[in-house]
Amino acid sequence: xxxxxxxxxxxxxxxxxxxxxxxxxxxKSLSLLKKGQRGKIVHINTKDRSMLRKLMAMxxxxxxxxxxxxxxxxxxxxxGASQFAIDKKMAEQIEVRPII
Amino acid sequence: MSERIFGKIKYEDPVDFSIETALEKIEAMLVxxxxxxxxxxxxxxLQEDESISADVRLKExxxxxxxxxxxxxxxxHYSHPLDYIIxxxxxxxxxEILSHVTEPVSHGKTTFAERLSRLMMQPLTGIPILLLILYxxxxxxxxxxxxxxxxxxxxxxxxxxxxxxxxxxxxxRLVPWHTVQDLFVGEYGMITxxxxxxxxxxxxxxxxxxFVFSIIEDTGYLPRLAMLIDRxxxxxxxxxxxxxxxxxxxxCDTMATMVTRTLPTKRERIISTxxxxxxxxxxxxxGVIIALLEGRRAALFIWTSVTFxxxxxxGFLAAQVLPGERPSFYMEVPPLRFPKIYNVLVKTxxxxxxxxxxxxxxxxxxxxxxxxxQITGLFNIVVNLLKKPVxxxxxxxxxxxxxxxxxxRRDYGAAGLFDMNKSGALNGVQLVxxxxxxxxxxxxxxxxxxxxxxxxxxxxxxxxAFTLFFSFTVAFIVNYLxxxxxxxx
Numbered sequence: 082x083x084x085x086x087x088x089x090x091x092x093x094x095x096x097x098x099x100x101x102x103x104x105x106x107x108x109k110s111l112s113l114l115k116k117g118q119r120g121k122i123v124h125i126n127t128k129d130r131s132m133l134r135k136l137m138a139m140x141x142x143x144x145x146x147x148x149x150x151x152x153x154x155x156x157x158x159x160x161g162a163s164q165f166a167i168d169k170k171m172a173e174q175i176e177v178r179p180i181i
Numbered sequence: 182m183s184e185r186i187f188g189k190i191k192y193e194d195p196v197d198f199s200i201e202t203a204l205e206k207i208e209a210m211l212v213x214x215x216x217x218x219x220x221x222x223x224x225x226x227l228q229e230d231e232s233i234s235a236d237v238r239l240k241e242x243x244x245x246x247x248x249x250x251x252x253x254x255x256x257x258h259y260s261h262p263l264d265y266i267i268x269x270x271x272x273x274x275x276x277e278i279l280s281h282v283t284e285p286v287s288h289g290k291t292t293f294a295e296r297l298s299r300l301m302m303q304p305l306t307g308i309p310i311l312l313l314i315l316y317x318x319x320x321x322x323x324x325x326x327x328x329x330x331x332x333x334x335x336x337x338x339x340x341x342x343x344x345x346x347x348x349x350x351x352x353x354r355l356v357p358w359h360t361v362q363d364l365f366v367g368e369y370g371m372i373t374x375x376x377x378x379x380x381x382x383x384x385x386x387x388x389x390x391x392f393v394f395s396i397i398e399d400t401g402y403l404p405r406l407a408m409l410i411d412r413x414x415x416x417x418x419x420x421x422x423x424x425x426x427x428x429x430x431x432x433c434d435t436m437a438t439m440v441t442r443t444l445p446t447k448r449e450r451i452i453s454t455x456x457x458x459x460x461x462x463x464x465x466x467x468g469v470i471i472a473l474l475e476g477r478r479a480a481l482f483i484w485t486s487v488t489f490x491x492x493x494x495x496g497f498l499a500a501q502v503l504p505g506e507r508p509s510f511y512m513e514v515p516p517l518r519f520p521k522i523y524n525v526l527v528k529t530x531x532x533x534x535x536x537x538x539x540x541x542x543x544x545x546x547x548x549x550x551x552x553x554x555q556i557t558g559l560f561n562i563v564v565n566l567l568k569k570p571v572x573x574x575x576x577x578x579x580x581x582x583x584x585x586x587x588x589x590r591r592d593y594g595a596a597g598l599f600d601m602n603k604s605g606a607l608n609g610v611q612l613v614x615x616x617x618x619x620x621x622x623x624x625x626x627x628x629x630x631x632x633x634x635x636x637x638x639x640x641x642x643x644x645x646a647f648t649l650f651f652s653f654t655v656a657f658i659v660n661y662l663x664x665x666x667x668x669x670x
Contacts, residue, residue, distance in 0.1 A: 130229070130262065130264070137268050153304070154304055157302060165511065165512065165514060166511070166512050166513075167510060167511045167512075168420070170509055
């Protein structure tokens with residue numbers, strides 16, 4: 082079930098935070114995760130078709146678990162057994178629910 | 182485990198016009214001949230695949246407009262792009278299938294490869310690793326061993342002692358006309374210079390470079406390098422993906438320019454072509470310059486720093502000036518693997534073969550053009566034109582010939598410098614200035630032709646014109662500063 086969106090805002094460093102009433106963990110963009118943190122992908126937030134395709138081609142799809150390996154100098158994440166490197170702009174478009 | 186038969190994925194949704202409905206309607210309308218099932222075509226149309234849409238438009242004629250309407254109607258009933266919905270549905274189905282037959286196993290310990298990979302990707306350890314690779318791979322192996330020892334042997338011993346005198350003697354006896362003799366076995370003869378250079382000087386150096394590059398490539402290191410320098414490259418209008426052509430440029434700029442085709446935007450292609458033409462020295466050049474500046478560590482350091490700074494500076498300027506969207510960076514990072522000898526040898530062989538086929542004719546052609554230029558006197562005219570700027574850089578006027586040769590092959594020019602240095606005509610400062618000017622100088626004939634082929638005549642010519650003036654300007658400034666501060670190298 083998609084979380085009900087009550088409040089959404091923009092963080093200064095470009096990430097998106099969406100608060101949900103259904104569960105108490107916030108959905109945030111990959112760029113806001115901490116290094117080493119894992120999350121469940123919720124949504125790809127982009128209107129750009131080619132960007133959408135590129136992200137999907139890397140395996141970024143709702144329901145999958147993503148691990149953020151590092152943030153600097155580029156974002157490196159792992160889904161399943163594959164690792165990918167992307168820049169901040171792309172990382173901001175992946176919305177995940179952090180797994181503590 | 183429950184029995185489940187996996188058939189086609191149904192895209193039924195609780196909306197008035199679901200994807201499944203759209204698929205049924207489209208399937209009914211397709212009359213043309215397609216290589217895959219009509220349902221497959223329908224799915225691709227709903228995903229707005231460009232090449233399939235064009236194909237269907239051709240095959241269905243008037244019906245295509247009706248198909249478009251069906252697609253638009255379906256789109257209205259979903260809050261996300263259909264591409265997304267279909268992909269997510271497929272992934273769910275795939276996950277479902279896998280859950281019946283596989284079990285996730287988590288690895289307790291991190292392997293050595295993974296640990297090394299992490300070290301390579303963090304700047305604190307990654308940059309020293311990169312510098313080590315550059316030092317041992319490029320400088321020691323390609324530069325000192327390849328350009329120094331191996332070339333010294335092939336050129337000095339094999340060619341100079343045996344092949345050249347033999348061929349010259351034989352030729353002179355066969356062909357009595359002096360001019361024709363000159364063409365083939367004279368000072369700049371096709372055989373004595375052209376082929377000798379291609380086989381004895383360039384081929385070994387380039388072979389060594391391709392060998393090292395293939396090893397690095399086979400380990401999977403390059404994507405890690407790309408993610409390290411992406412931020413830096415963004416400042417010069419490129420993305421980390423451009424690391425591949427740039428690194429190849431250290432082998433052969435001409436081949437690297439061809440590879441710039443893989444960059445996604447036009448802006449990136451132009452910037453990378455220009456930087457390759459200006460500030461990325463090819464392996465042949467590197468080899469000869471390292472040999473030239475041997476023993477003068479400070480001079481080598483200055484040459485490296487100036488070239489690197491020019492690269493960043495001009496890249497930054499170009500990024501400000503040229504319009505266009507900023508590139509995005511995404512790259513798969515494969516696991517680090519120990520290189521396979523077979524892979525490395527095959528890759529090296531293929532590249533050497535390409536190089537030989539593309540480049541050897543250019544060498545021979547260059548000899549021919551020089552010969553032609555000499556007998557028509559055109560040669561001397563151009564050399565005289567170059568004398569003025571050359572002297573302004575603080576170099577002796579004889580160095581003008583070096584730059585003219587540098588146009589044909591950068592290493593011809595560097596080799597000319599070599600001879601001048603041996604005869605003691607240049608001091609340390611002049612040597613560095615000449616090397617800097619030669620490196621930044623306009624692209625060699627082969628690269629120029631590739632620039633024109635890939636980017637068009639106008640861009641190719643502007644790049645050559647710019648590098649010509651800029652190289653002399655920078656050399657002038659460097660010379661001025663070194664002399665001003667009384668630096669002795």
